[in-house]
Amino acid sequence: MKKLGFVMVLIVFLLAFPKSGEASSSSANIFLDGEPLNLSSGVQVANMKGNVMIPIRVVSENLGFKVGWEKASQTVTVENSEKTVRMVVGSQQAELNGAQVDLNLAPVLNGPTTLVPLRFVSEQMGLDVKWDNQSKAVYLSSAALPTTGAEIDPGEGTNSGSQTPPTVESGNKGSLTGLSFSDNRLMIATEGAVTPKVFSMTGPDRIVIDLPDTVYSASFLSGHAVNAQNGGSMEAGEYSDVTNIRYAVFSDNPPTVRIVLDLTGPKNYAVTQESGIIIVDLNAEGEILVPPVPPVTGNGKKTVVIDAGHGGSQPGAISANGNQEKVLNLNVALKVEALLRKEKNINVVMTRSDDSTLGLSDRVKVANSLKADIFVSIHGNSNNSSSPHGTETYFTRDASKPLANVMHKHLVKATELMDRGVKYSSLHVTRETTMPAVLLEIGFLSNKSDEAQLFKDDFQNRVAQGIVEGIKEYLKVQ
Template sequence: MKKLGFLLALILCLLVFPKSVDAASSGAAIYLDGQQLNLSSGVKVDNIKGNVMIPIRVVSENLGFDVRWDKSSRSVTVSSSDKSVRMVVGNAQAELDGELVDLNLPPVLSGDTTLVPLRFVSQQMGLDVKWDNAAKAVYLTSPVPSSPDAGTSPGSGGGSGTDSSAPGNNADLSTLTGISFSDNRLMISTEGTVAPSVFPMKGPDRIVVDLPNTAFSEAFLADHVMNPSSGGEMAVTDYPDVAKIRFALFSHSPSTVRVVIDLNGPASYGVTHESGLTIVDLNAEGDMVIPPVPPVSGSGKKIVVIDAGHGGSQPGATSVTGKSEKVMNLDLALKVEALLKNEKNIEVVMTRSNDSTLGLKDRVKIANDLKADIFVSIHGNSSTSSSPNGTETYYTRDASKQLANVIHKHLAKATGLFDRGVKYSSLHVTRETKMPAVLLEIGFLSNKGDEAQLFNEDFQNRVAQGIVEGIKEYLK
């Protein structure tokens, strides 16, 4: 029923497509639950007498239905596990589970392709459809299942449009404020009371996180590109188990945000949820809820949060040769992470380990919710003048001053650049964190001399080692 519903959804478009749609719509893109259908070469949506038509091969290639073509009767039969539709070229009636139903326009032959009218199937299923005339795109949204196992599309879309995705439509809604993927862990930050539901699904393999009574925060919507059906995604390149992360407003009643980890195969995971931070840990053994990382004391491991500044839609400063600060920040942060993982008494957590967008509040929230021992944010400096150069370290609270002094001592020595010293500044990530926190400005991307070093592999390795030495000395 589900798959046939997707097919039936295609015909719904006629009900919402404006009559003025002309042959230009033949190049329209089709999005199913937020994911664009990758049509084969030469396959296109067509318009005949004001009726939107779709090639029948899309049904089998993109939606996975069983499609049988009978050349002698010029009929096509589309079947799912519990439903069957038979249509005949030129016949204005079709058989739906043996019952005759009228078609607004019969199927037609176009060369060696059979085109079917969208309206017929749309009348059978109450699916939401949006037509973006400017983008010439069709957005289809499948119904929300009654339970996680009901078998809808894998959380890649949902909802009936962008209007209800914005916070503020319901004052009682919680909000999703940030998503990041680091160290094979998905971290989701929320504000308000949220009871996440986490479960695996197959065909394909994925892990689904549903956040009921939740909408996207305004800050999240501003930082992430969302398609008209309220969906978006984040690429993951460094972890072989994960293909990508997707997120969408899955349902309006109740408002439910769904986040999906698309897997390349079956994977075990553990779940932590505490104080507005949900972590799906793919390093865990078995599908189970694991306790949150506890505050460290005595002989336990120290928790160090490493924050690679900027990322995603926030590139940071641009260097004199056109390179992005976010790239340098991440490269260096990953080197620091690798070194800290060799320290048996330190647990390192990254706010991001790929090119993802993360708000300042979310970076702080990760550290605070984990009750980290220290927080280190890595940045590259910049100025409107090419003259300023050198390394400097910032802190905000008195509790962070000793950390700033210790790390800067090692950092300045490692960079070999002009030592600009330790400075006070009221920065969000160093002000709102509850543990000692510093922000490191490694060098100036706007200075030719500094920039020549900042993207150098040997330089970064040396600086990463210096930062780690500072962290170790401070933590004793």
């Protein structure tokens, strides 16, 4: 994750691009968060059969995602902090975190570059997409995206693109049977084993309820309108803090239904579940946090949260030799943890200690709820070219820059790799945390020289020691 950690997609508005039988130069302007993308000289946007196609160079340079290119197999890999998309030139079948999905148009070779469909890449990587047919402009938005996956705009589209909503007859674990809102409470009726994942978001403010391993039941479909993209909405009545209630099929694999409460502003809530009824109560004094925050004792110690990036179904970057970034991240993080537990003046908390899948918002919630003193996220780097190499450190907020400088100094000394400097980037875990926070990119998995060091035990031990020394210097602990 080199730049934007758009952890999780507000999508999907189907783009009504004008039809075209062959590729042609496109006069469409592309805006990201209201600012026009300044494309490098010679970079051309193409219109192919009604689809805006962009060079993979734009995806890496302008949209900020990690992009990999395997020349032998003609495979393009696009990654952010949560998702990995693989596309093959000439194939309308792509992979999203290992699951097969369909493309409207296959990637194509165009001279020295590869063109990929803008809408598909943007949506899957966490950007809200809108097409203005009058001005012939594409508007991409990255503001406050969900971090557990793609947030669908239920009234307009679906992540999967399927036309028939799956129902409980599919043999899944649970089903959504009813949905209602009254007295400032959302009531969700379910059958089977349904465990909700609930979190709040800003920009705009909303509460998101994910129902994993859940499909629409026949009774739900008979009482609630579902459009061709498997989504719909219902009114919230006279309660002014909720402007709309949306629902949609968030994912087909695993089957997941997402419900979104659009709010007029920040709102506390509590979640209860009993006898097949999930209640999201907006009358609550406070918010129930997901996941539960591990207990940490006080005693005047400094609290450090160590975050091993990626994990579980999110492998992160994959090297040419098949090494996964998530493995590197966890190995180093566990070594850091072991060293910090020997420090009498430091409490250490891990966001994950095994190969589990964890959303970016959950990582942030752990740190913020603990009121941690610092947050350190550990990652390996990657690039579409095998040339870049070395160590770099990222921060977002000005308050985090001193920590970034100290951590980077020790990290570069420990890795003995090229010093690529301290850099700013709007990454979710460094942006949404309330304490000084940094993201460490130890080295490049896409570079053979770096990779040869990254998975060596003695190298990881040096890196872990360097991270601990940086933490101790910044916190001024002995």
